[in-house]
Amino acid sequence: MQRKVLIVEDERTIAESVAARLRAEGFAVELAHDGPAGVAAAEAGDPDLVVLDIMLPGYDGLEVCRRIQARRPVPVLMLTARADENDLLVGLAVGADDYLTKPFSIRELAARVHALLRRADRAATAEAAxxxxxxxxxxxxxxxxxxxxxxxxxxxxxxxxxxxxxxxxxxxxxxxxxxxxxxxxxxxxxxxxxxxxxxxxxxxxxxxxxxxxxxxxxxxxxxx
Missing domain, CATH: 1.10.10.10 (Winged helix-like DNA-binding domain superfamily/Winged helix DNA-binding domain)
Structure with a gap:
């Protein structure tokens, strides 16, 4: 079954580049360009993974992550332009599983998405066993x-x-x-x-x- 990825990113060039790469790798991709739209898309679409920018209009990425995780646990890959370690740790603390600092390689992002989904699958298999x-x-x-x-x-x-x-x-x-x-x-x-x-x-x-x-x-x- 096709896995669903939600990309919440207000820089449309970045969002479209990431979406194109993930679609080429077989994912169904939905885009949102601000915090409230990202929360609504997560609630409506039940994605298997969320790629989430930390700097967003409306709600920032931290608030979006909190709201998404409060409803349903889902792997989150956070994107940030911030290099400060404390900011990155805050992102992880509110429920992000991994992060990439901008500028990043689209190839690296795709690899992280695959790794996060493999980890989620392994966890589900271990729990079933x-x-x-x-x-x-x-x-x-x-x-x-x-x-x-x-x-x-x-x-x-x-x-x-x-x-x-x-x-x-x-x-x-x-x-x-x-x-x-x-x-x-x-x-x-x-x-x-x-x-x-x-x-x-x-x-x-x-x-x-x-x-x-x-x-x-x-x-x-x-x-x-």
Whole structure:
């Protein structure tokens, strides 16, 4: 079945170039050129992936990402002209799975889209193969329904947050390096700081004591 990609980008030349490349690779592509239109298109079209510019009229990309993820978890590749690392980490924290800084290669963007969709497919396959709940102390993870509960609370997690937490929870107390997590959860080699942003988000949603930092190495989920 043809996969659907929504591109939310106000620079029409960039949007059309990206759309042409993705259509050539077999994707069904829809375009939106401002924040409200992007949110509406995501709600109406249920895309398999969103390519999202951070600087948009109406709502900025961060707000669009929040609204899209609140309705339905979907992989998001964020485009940004900002080089500041804090801005990039904020984008990842609100639910983006990956980012590219402008100017970027259209070929690289297409490769990232394929990688994100492969990761989503692998996650779905793994959940189907191991449908049983994961319980670590007061943390419960339901892989089939993609729901997480801790101490009576059930926060909304983005797709990448869910997969990162599940990866850690399958081997509680085992220490994973940042590089290992990027490779195994994201499915490619990327900046290790990407992991830090998502760990911060998980701590904010589930408690600061859940994931332990192993300085100079990486992270482990505490088995209590």
């Amino acid at each position: 191991t449908p049983e709940r994961i319980v670590v102390g007061d943390l419960e993870i339901d892989p089939v329904r993609r729901r997480v509960r801790r101490a009576g609370t059930e926060p909304h997690l983005t797709p990448i947050e869910f997969e990162l937490l599940t990866k850690l929870a399958r081997r509680p107390d085992a220490v994973f390096s940042r590089e290992e997590l990027v490779s195994q959860v994201w499915g490619w080699e990327g900046p290790p700081r990407t992991v830090d942003s998502h760990v911060k988000a998980l701590r904010r949603k589930l408690g600061a004591d859940l994931i332990r930092t192993v300085h100079g190495v990486g992270y482990a989920l505490e088995a209590k």
